[in-house]
Amino acid sequence: MTKAEFRSWLAVVLLLAPLIALVSSETVLKGLLGFLFPGTIAPLFPRASLAFLVGEHLGLVVASSALATFVGIAAGILATRPGAEPFAELAERLAAVGQTFPPAAVLALAVPSLGFGFAPTIIALFLYGILPVLRNTMSGISVVSREVLDAAHGMGMGRARTLLKIELPLAAPLILAGLRSSVIVNIGTATVGATIGAGGLGSPIISGLVTQNPSYLAEGGIAVALLALAVDSLFAAVSHRLSGARELSERSTVAP
Amino acid sequence: MIRFEGAGRSFGGVRAVKALDLEIGEKELCVLVGPSGAGKSTVLRMINRLVEPSEGRVTMDGRDLRSIDPDKLRRGIGYVIQGVGLFPHLSVSANVSVVPDLLGWDRARIVRRAKEMLELVGLDADRYGPRYPSQLSGGEAQRVGVARALASDPPILLMDEPFSAVDPVNRLRLQNEFLAIQQRLRKTVVFVTHDVDEAIRLADRIAVLRAGSLVQYDVPETLLDRPADAFIAGFLGADRALKRLSRRPIRDWMRPAQPARDDDDLAVLLCGEGPGYWWVVDGSGRLLGCLDRSLAKCSDDPREIIASQRIADMAVDRDASLKDALSSMLGSSAHTIPVVDADFRLVGEIGIDDIERASERIEEPR
Numbered sequence: 001m002t003k004a005e006f007r008s009w010l011a012v013v014l015l016l017a018p019l020i021a022l023v024s025s026e027t028v029l030k031g032l033l034g035f036l037f038p039g040t041i042a043p044l045f046p047r048a049s050l051a052f053l054v055g056e057h058l059g060l061v062v063a064s065s066a067l068a069t070f071v072g073i074a075a076g077i078l079a080t081r082p083g084a085e086p087f088a089e090l091a092e093r094l095a096a097v098g099q100t101f102p103p104a105a106v107l108a109l110a111v112p113s114l115g116f117g118f119a120p121t122i123i124a125l126f127l128y129g130i131l132p133v134l135r136n137t138m139s140g141i142s143v144v145s146r147e148v149l150d151a152a153h154g155m156g157m158g159r160a161r162t163l164l165k166i167e168l169p170l171a172a173p174l175i176l177a178g179l180r181s182s183v184i185v186n187i188g189t190a191t192v193g194a195t196i197g198a199g200g201l202g203s204p205i206i207s208g209l210v211t212q213n214p215s216y217l218a219e220g221g222i223a224v225a226l227l228a229l230a231v232d233s234l235f236a237a238v239s240h241r242l243s244g245a246r247e248l249s250e251r252s253t254v255a256p
Numbered sequence: 257m258i259r260f261e262g263a264g265r266s267f268g269g270v271r272a273v274k275a276l277d278l279e280i281g282e283k284e285l286c287v288l289v290g291p292s293g294a295g296k297s298t299v300l301r302m303i304n305r306l307v308e309p310s311e312g313r314v315t316m317d318g319r320d321l322r323s324i325d326p327d328k329l330r331r332g333i334g335y336v337i338q339g340v341g342l343f344p345h346l347s348v349s350a351n352v353s354v355v356p357d358l359l360g361w362d363r364a365r366i367v368r369r370a371k372e373m374l375e376l377v378g379l380d381a382d383r384y385g386p387r388y389p390s391q392l393s394g395g396e397a398q399r400v401g402v403a404r405a406l407a408s409d410p411p412i413l414l415m416d417e418p419f420s421a422v423d424p425v426n427r428l429r430l431q432n433e434f435l436a437i438q439q440r441l442r443k444t445v446v447f448v449t450h451d452v453d454e455a456i457r458l459a460d461r462i463a464v465l466r467a468g469s470l471v472q473y474d475v476p477e478t479l480l481d482r483p484a485d486a487f488i489a490g491f492l493g494a495d496r497a498l499k500r501l502s503r504r505p506i507r508d509w510m511r512p513a514q515p516a517r518d519d520d521d522l523a524v525l526l527c528g529e530g531p532g533y534w535w536v537v538d539g540s541g542r543l544l545g546c547l548d549r550s551l552a553k554c555s556d557d558p559r560e561i562i563a564s565q566r567i568a569d570m571a572v573d574r575d576a577s578l579k580d581a582l583s584s585m586l587g588s589s590a591h592t593i594p595v596v597d598a599d600f601r602l603v604g605e606i607g608i609d610d611i612e613r614a615s616e617r618i619e620e621p622r
Contacts, residue, residue, distance in 0.1 A: 151341030154304055154414075155355050155404075156330030169345050 008237035015230035043215040045204035057200035064125030076137025098127035121193030129182040136178025140171025180235035262312030289455040290465035334405030334413040342389035349385035373403035395426040501579040510604035522558035541601040
């Protein structure tokens with residue numbers, strides 16, 4: 001394990017530990033909120049436990065990110081096939097439009113057709129998260145050098161094999177980076193889903209805003225922040241592991 | 257045997273290769289040479305169907321290439337390119353194993369073969385196998401490229417300017433190593449270069465291309481002796497006479513030499529009657545030096561004279577060319593120099609008059 005990878009795993013543990021403590025023990029949560037906002041009579045969001053809210057939130061993020069990842073990578077692969085240049089431009093432009101729309105606007109537009117709740121929120125998050133994945137898949141594949149592709153074809157690898165064994169592995173670090181920013185942004189953005197009843201950690205935040213209860217706000221906000229930071233460190237650790245494996249073997253053979 | 261039958265290729269209305277007729281013999285090293293834009297690479301890439309002819313056809317042992325599945329065809333043809341194109345995420349041995357892997361060889365055989373190939377190109381398999389391409393020098397990467405192309409033991413090898421990105425010293429080394437490999441393996445090689453010297457050094461047969469057409473196809477000696485037109489003569493360069501010498505091996509032109517043993521009475525040789533110079537060898541025939549009576553006095557100590565000489569500077573290898581011999585002569589200002597084998601054993605001598613004899617008049621093209 002490289003130093004950088006170790007640091008990332010350490011960060012994951014250090015960020016997850018307080019989150020788990022808050023989620024698993026109401027006493028700890030109550031203590032923290034009571035300390036932050038002394039004098040609040042009911043510091044805890046009453047409608048659902050923090051554990052339930054975190055679960056709901058993760059459900060939103062995982063569903064939308066899985067969809068965005070799948071569609072983003074698939075579209076990125078299609079757009080980089082020879083002869084697909086016009087499609088590449090179209091795909092990127094559509095994805096850019098998806099990100100330009102504020103999620104709140106997407107939600108507002110989605111409600112009439114999909115109703116309230118989970119589905120429209122997932123659609124909004126999916127549209128919002130697809131661009132980084134798509135763009136990084138495209139650039140990751142397109143930076144594979146012509147010589148490498150020429151060699152692969154000339155050796156009789158065929159298109160599918162070249163994609164699976166050469167292009168995707170070489171693009172993997174960039175694709176992972178795209179996935180990372182997509183997921184992190186979605187963890188934050190998913191809070192908006194609470195406005196149309198999708199639940200999640202947005203619920204105490206919205207409720208805190210409406211009832212002017214800063215303790216509710218903090219309950220949701222702190223949990224979202226810890227969750228986003230922990231997941232980000234998790235991605236950092238995995239990407240260090242991916243690139244570290246090669247660096248490590250390089251170092252061990254270069255040394256005399 | 258590879259045959260181009262009126263094979264041509266146009267790219268967007270431009271005819272890169274014009275109705276080419278060319279026959280590449282089995283186990284021959286055929287070099288396609290010509291200025292850039294002559295269509296050399298296009299011709300090469302028609303052989304593994306990376307480029308399809310838009311007119312005519314290409315056949316291999318009588319079969320139209322179009323009747324062979326391109327991926328299957330390519331797995332049977334080694335391919336080396338200028339930028340090497342090693343896969344950066346795979347180790348050296350994994351790179352070398354790609355085609356055997358595609359052919360479904362079993363694991364043990366692939367591992368054995370990768371090792372064998374790395375050793376063949378002069379790389380220590382245990383040291384280089386686990387490395388990644390980014391850790392190789394240009395010359396090492398190119399060697400791995402050759403090892404990878406030869407891994408499945410294909411009968412045909414296509415090489416597209418494989419050594420042109422390497423510095424001149426390493427290029428010469430790679431060329432000589434490749435020639436040695438070719439002498440052992442006897443592949444049908446099609447080699448593209450724009451470097452005339454490289455073509456002459458390597459080729460069994462040279463095809464000169466210009467603007468998509470074949471202008472001359474001959475063995476290098478004939479090409480140098482009788483270039484078909486002024487363009488080819490110009491392309492071969494003004495030092496054609498020297499280049500011809502580079503195709504003539506010393507061993508074919510050297511004369512037997514009379515050695516003196518170092519346990520003979522060297523002082524007598526130095527002062528007595530007889531030839532003007534003696535090559536002095538040790539008990540196993542290894543060259544020690546030269547006693548030249550025009551350069552030494554009778555009173556000189558012959559052993560001291562010999563000890564002061566540097567054999568490596570004065571002798572030439574019997575596998576070297578007459579051009580190398582001439583260069584050695586000019587460098588040491590000697591009319592006659594000793595010829596040795598790889599162990600520095602004296603095998604003959606060669607003089608400036610032998611070189612004159614070897615280089616008959618070169619005909620100028622009309």
